[in-house]
Amino acid sequence: DYGKVILPFTVLRRLECVLAPTKDKVLEVAARYDGQDINPDRFLRKASGHSFYNTSTYTLKAIAGDASHAAKYLNQYYGAFSPNAREVLERYDFAQQIKRLEAADLLYQVVGRFADLDLRPVERDADGNVVLDEDGKPVEIVTNHQMGYTFEELIRRFAEQSNETAGEHFTPREVIRLMVNLLVAPDSDALALPGTVRTVMDPACGTGGMLSAAEEHITAHNRDATVKVFGQELNPESWAICRSDMMIKGQDPENIKFGNSFSDDGHTGATFDYLLANPPFGVEWKKVKDAVEYEHERLGESGRFGAGLPRINDGSLLFLQHMISKMKPVDASGTGGSRIAIVFNGSPLFTGAAESG
Template sequence: MTLIPTQPQHLTQQQLERALWNAANALRGPVDPGDFKAYVFPVMFYKWICDTWIYEYNRSISEFDEDFVEDHTFQIPDGAHWADVINTPQNVGAKLADVLLRLVEANPEKLDGVFGDVNWANKERLPESALLELLDAFDRIKLDPSSISGDVLGSAYEYLLREFAEASGKKAGEFYTPRSVVHLLTKILDPKAGESVADPACGSAGILVEVSNAVRAGGGDPAQLRLYGQEINLTTSAIAKMNLYLHGAIDPHIYRGDTLRDPKLTVDGKLMRFDVTAANPPFSLQGWGADGWSADPWGRALGAVPPAKNGDYAWIQHMVSTMKDGTGRAGIIMPHGVLFRGGAEQKIRQELIERDLLEAVIGLPKNLFYSTSIPVCILVFRAEKPVERLGKVLFIDADRRFVPGKNQNTMSDDDIETVSIGYHTGLDVDGPDGVDVRLVDRTELAEHRYDLNIGLYIKRETAVEANVEEAIIRMREAADALDAARAALDEKLKAAGFDA
């Protein structure tokens, strides 16, 4: 047995990020920047698997003088190593496609679906010259544990996600949630080692990664977490799996599919229940499956069926239905419209409030997201609320807590800590840039017909500005109602023999 030659490089965070971005730029021209992720991440992940295999092989030789193949994180079949691809003289795309397929076959439970659906052999879509340049860029760096720590590698992966989000503009919302928002959501839900955590709209798994980081930072063992996710997009679900592995997750469970129509996180014919559920679902989703919701076999239609043209409350109903009795809590990022829209959504709000499941409404600053400039909120639900919050809902107005940015605003660590303190203590955090907090009794919510507009309960001089979105939404609702009334009148006139 002999060691396999390797050259540890010990790249800094900045050096690795520069190298990875150079690799992505190898595709510029033939590949749209919005699609970089579909090509770069599988190659990066494959290189990491191969470099880690060599690292584990050499460690076994050094420590035991023999190769314990079963100890490898991933099994690599003969002829499927990085060197086998990089040294292929021609038709490299076809070779890479074959190698990735064989890797999946050798590690079906871990790697099924992880490499996406790119046709690597299609030279029209990806010229061989561009692929060779991409492979060469990764060939110049080592991604094994002796060269790069897991934290540095994971942070570099997050860097690429941010850069791809910038490059793809509005498409970014499909797979990237701003880290400051994710960090705040995680501090509010306070996950612990040993708990089960799920994200039913997981995107690139940023929330699940942040949960692991939070447990580690708190002195817990993230390996004891049970992480689950579901994502409808094939490429994005693959990115999620890679992201979790690169951040050190041991056995993440990421499923591809439509959560509202076909939830995959089930057991014995019932929805799985979790200690923590957190998500940033797609806002105002149309065509989400309202037709079958009243007879939903999973029993998620709490209060009413959400509007067919807006699935916000379907996500809320789903996540509330997956909270574990006793310990379960859920945090959901939503547009402010969920707080005050009428009709079926009002009925659902009433149901959730009367069941005493809604714990907090947290209004965040505007322009935090790539996909929308509107302000968003976090809704916090608990299966069992603290005694002092029974029959009440905590309102937090944090729209002043942000750092202005060129393209998007962000929240600093101090902003996040300030809002977190307001949530956990239920007290105002004083100062001109503090947060306003108020615990509101359920009877007062009923007096306002279960309208949760923050401005109704927390008065500020800037309330007029904060209510712009509400005015726009109510105007659109009125216009839609008028259109529906006109259509109904036209039908009645036609039925009576009058031509419109």
């Protein structure tokens, strides 16, 4: 259970560091609307500069300094996050972790260690201004990419310690970059146009590495481009990290859905410009067998799985059909359509005659 403590506290500290520069402004707005019959959510978001906020006066450092009230203050601090951020921590059963650490007389020590961890995204001076380098770019301390690597390594390590299969959730950054390049390259001219808007979806998004890489690649070609990312993830820890990462980057966290893409499609009826994924091939889909077979038999070609069902121990073909159902149709003039990049690592050359090959 070590990872169930380290992961949520790492997320919490990262969120705190990101929100720190605008904390006073958020507290001022919260006080202004306190007791009024007005939902201040949009004003608080504007004040924080992000899609999330925290209205507590506490910090981890202050909580660590009062060992006798650490649990009480930490619960209040955690509960003062906006609902979308609080939901992330709830996926870790954070309240229960606080209770367990308090019972073991370890809570204030853990809080103290994380309070001293510098996870600021950029360096700021004494006045709170972003420090720039010689090229006028922000001096980064812990980038989003670095945080992504950190989270993935933590999940991998803790999953291996508990004999779980962590390897199915992660894709090397080099592979991700290759996939994104192949996916986007044919649209280089269109992506350079002013006002370009593109949507990207990953139905097995893990901690969001592919979505982040796609956004960065497109905006590198056109800083004025708007990239909206969407995803779905079954693993609660990976989902929580992806959702918090997208919040920090200014994406809509509601676009990152939790649940099984086969039995509980979080993006029903939606279509996207680009779809990419490295699904957990070779993993059984027995738990969603009834839902998948029902859609296959009742909806046929009108559903997602009309092409047929794979063996129960390999759901790769289901992911491919699911992604195809999210493609935009091509109109009479030949415009529209989507592009898919998917990793098939179940080639018959290596694993026998599997559907994923």
